[in-house]
Amino acid sequence: MIDIDTGGEQAVRVLLYGDVDLNIIDGSAVWLTSMAQTWSLAGAQVDVQLKAVEDRTLLSGALRSLPGVTVRPAHPPRGRHALDPMRAADALQELDGREPYDVVMVRGIRICRQVARRGAFAGRLWSYVTEFGYPHGGDTGADEPWSQLGEVAEASRLMLAQTEQARAVLEAMVPAAAGRTVVLSPMVPDAVPAAPASATSPAPSPAAPLPDSLVRLVYTGKFARRWRTDLMPEIVGHLRELGVAAELTMVGDKVQHDPDHPAWADRMREITQTPRPGVEWLGALDRAAALDVTAGADISLGWRDEELDLSLELSTKVLESSAYGVPPLVNRTAAHEELFGADYPLFVDGLGDGPEEIARIIAAARDRLPQLSARVQAVAGPYRMTARAEVLKRWLDRVGLPRPARGRRTRPVRVVVAGHDLKFAGELVDLLHHDPDVELRLDHWSSLHHHDEAASQRHVDWADVVMCEWAGPNAVWYARHKRAGQRLVVRLHMFELRGGWLKDLDTDAVDHLVTVSEHYRELVVGHLGADPELVSVIPNAVSVADLDRPGLPGRSHRLGLVGMVPLRKRLDRAVDLLRELHRTDPRYTLHIRGRMPWEYPHEWRKPVQREAYMDLFARLGADPVRHAVAFEPFGADMAGWLRKIGWVLSPSTVESFHLAPAEGMASGALPVLWDRPGARDIFGDDFVVEDTAAAARLILQTDADRGMRAARGRVARDRVSGFDERSVAAAWQRVLFGGLKTRIT
Structure with a gap:
């Protein structure tokens, strides 16, 4: 609007x-x-x-x-x-x-x-x-x-x-x-002790016991079979048999029915009503009181059935206990190892661990509780509410909130995006779809040359703004049928400059032309004779906020190649690079993500293309580096895949932009680009190489020096910030709406 x-x-x-x-x-x-x-x-x-x-x-x-x-x-x-x-x-x-x-x-x-x-x-x-x-x-x-x-x-x-x-x-x-x-991780209150300066400090926290003192255990929450609450009271007796004085406080009153074990709930209620030395049942407490009970304990019990280890959740109670410096006893899972470290001594490991084994684990860790208290308290720091509130603010910024206060509202701007292939327009379509001031419609042409002309005419009659994705026959048609006062924007990629239809494009009817790089802007201005003031460079958008995720161990030795079709993507260069790297360091692996060439019938039907791929695969099959090459299917989860990749390759001979290395830069990976027209305009000189030998030298030198890799990572992140979806969105808004009246009525 x-x-x-x-x-x-x-x-x-x-x-x-x-x-x-x-x-x-x-x-x-x-x-x-x-x-x-x-x-x-x-x-x-x-x-x-x-x-x-x-x-x-x-x-x-x-x-x-x-x-x-x-x-x-x-x-x-x-x-x-x-x-x-x-x-x-x-x-x-x-x-x-x-x-x-x-x-x-x-x-x-x-x-x-x-x-x-x-x-x-x-x-x-x-x-x-x-x-x-x-x-x-x-x-x-x-x-x-x-x-x-x-x-x-x-x-x-x-x-x-x-x-x-x-x-x-x-x-x-x-x-x-x-x-x-x-x-969105769980949140813990700020009104808990501040994290210690050092998680290895030997000084005990107030909640931690001294050696040979009473060990105070606590459980808060629902009573459920898979949460092992019926077995927890037995831990106290086994600790005492080991010579460890112990007490257990159970907080809660909800007994969960288990349909697969219908008698369990009655047995649990009976346990809560049966006195047992060293076990106290407090019933339901408000949250503040429950947290006070936890804060007074030495260990909290988060022991659960092994079947729940498949859960992808992180327990709020575990984090709250940690925030108070009370080490939790929990199952060993990947999430818990990532949180506390693989050497955390209060993990329940075995499938058959029962109360007796739990008691031995606690007894073995008793003398380390002061150090564990400091360790878990430090772990909880990022989960405090003030820290999570800052994360919420970043998400709001990502979706464009808060918005400026508005005056009297009129109707939304009507926008049509038209084209035969909208895969590169995804970020623009999302931007417009989520803008409350825009009403969006798509004119999806069935092919480059074919469309429903009656439907397109209805779009012309309705729209305030038409954006043609690709300067194909769609742009020619909309330029011919444009209404007075209507704004027409056309984005060119690369192949259009070779299209015979482009001579029929009425450039006087086009209000603005968009390219993805300065190199192609110059080509468009020269080819069409367009006014340079009416041709803008808007790069492909990269969601830096989405791609910026924790990297996985060993990523620096993993090379990633996204897409190998058509031949100009130069899979052969990527394989040659891997072979060159293996002469120095055989730890490198090559991960090729995308569809196989025969999955593109229009390419596979070309004899030259088919023979070239068959020859390449035959040579790879006979090469010792074949064991270090993984072909991985295409998927939408690019950000997740990039967590394991340390280097994103761009060996293509021709690209208008190439999104994959830019996404890699945002993820913490580094790009390697073989020199080609326009590459330096987009990515700078730091990561562009003359040939495969230079690519190998760049990778080996960088990975041999941690400081150098960190410095180049900062350069990459700074460069990719110019492609961030927020700045790209602002550029699109200027181009699409800049020539409209202040109000649409």
């Missing part, structure tokens, strides 16, 4: 809903209150819609004391205690109808699906689904969750995953989630 900017910014308004009952204290309920508090710290105005009628205010009461937070009570139908997903979606839409929110954040697969199917909150929905991390996808069936999640991802502005592992699985299994998934 084109409006007069009145200046200033309005506070971001957030509508928050979790498919959780705040009458029951468990991790998901605590998450909802923590999320509201973190949004508050980020400066947002937050409305929390409750799912259930409040029977008690152990959790919901604390929400009402938070600045900028309003609690919206649940109003389920008569005879019901809580909202089902359909009625919850109704409640959210009713609130949004009164005054639209900037962000609608919902947690839970059922409510996310309900909202997605309605098409509600387009461009504003942030979906948080954790159920897919459990065996069999929670209660949704073994195969169905992925299709359901695809539906949710398509409707979401952002998808939220709790860990890097969860994000990797989600993006690999749900292509629509790639590029829009962020890691």
Whole structure:
């Protein structure tokens, strides 16, 4: 919508809903209150819609004391205690109808699906689904969750995953989630002891016991079979048999029914009512009181059934315990090893570990508890709410919030994007789709030369702005049919300059031409005789925020090549480079991501192309380096794949831009580009080489010097910042809307 900017910014308004009952204290309920508090710290105005009628205010009461937070009570139908997903979606839409929110954040697969199917909150929905991390996808069936999640991802502005592992699985299994998934880790309150200066300090924290003193154990949460709560009291007796004085405090009152073990819940209730030396049952406490009990312990129990090791979640209770300097006893999982280190002594390792083995683990670690207290407290630092609030602010900036305050609104700008192949226009389509001031339509031509002319004419009659992706016959047609006052923008890539149709393009009808590099801008100006002032360079967009992820171990010795078709991609150069590197260091591997040449029928039918690929594969099959080459399928999860790649190769003889090395630079990898026209204009001189031998020297010299690699990494990140999606979006807005009137009526 084109409006007069009145200046200033309005506070971001957030509508928050979790498919959780705040009458029951468990991790998901605590998450909802923590999320509201973190949004508050980020400066947002937050409305929390409750799912259930409040029977008690152990959790919901604390929400009402938070600045900028309003609690919206649940109003389920008569005879019901809580909202089902359909009625919850109704409640959210009713609130949004009164005054639209900037962000609608919902947690839970059922409510996310309900909202997605309605098409509600387009461009504003942030979906948080954790159920897919459990065996069999929670209660949704073994195969169905992925299709359901695809539906949710398509409707979401952002998808939220709790860990890097969860994000990797989600993006690999749900292509629509790639590029829009962020890691929303659990949050712990700031009102806990500050992290020690050194995680190796021998000085004990107040919560840590001295040698030979009483070991105080604590468990807080629901009582469930797979959480081993029925076996926890036995640990105390086994510790005493080992000569270790111990006490256990159990906090909570929710006993979870297990349909596969129907007698378990009754047995658990009986255990809670049976006195046992050294075991105290405190029942339900509000969150502050529960945290006080945890803070007074020496070890918290997070022991669970091995089946739950497949979960991709990170326990809030584990982080809260760590924040208080209370080392948690947890299962050894990849996520826990990444958090605490593989040598953490309070891991439960064996599949058959029971209370007796748990007692031995605790007894063996007892003298190290002061050091472990400092270690886990330092680990929790990045998860404190003030730190997570800063992350929320970065996400808001990524989606263009907060927006400037607006004057009186008129109708949205009507934009049509037209072309036969929109794969390179994805970032532009997303930008326009999520802009509340734009109404977008696509004119997708069936081929370079064919389209539904009647449909295209309807687009002409409707649009304020037409953007032609590729300067093909689509640009020729729209230039001929352009309405008076309509703005026409055309983006050229490369092959169009060789197209015979280009002589028919009425350049006087084109308001602006766009290329992806300065080299091609010069070619376009020379070829078309266009006014240089009307030709802009807008690079392909790179989502630096999405690609900037923790790298995986060993990535510096992994080379990545994205795409090997057509022949000008020069797969042969990549293989030659690997062979050259192996003369010095055989640790290097080459990972080729993309479709095989026979998967492109139009290329495979060309005899020269087919013979060249067959010869290349035959030579590779006889080469010793074949064992260091991996052919990997194409996928949307490029950011996840790049975590393992240290060098992204661009051996092509011709490219208009080449997005892969730019994405690699944003991910922390380094690019290597064989010299070609335009490469230095885009990527600078630092990473452009004359030949394969020079490429090998660059890689070996850089990897031999950690300082040099770090310095070149900084150069790469600085260079790629000019391709960031936010700056590219601003450039597109200037080009698309710069010539329009201030208001559209």
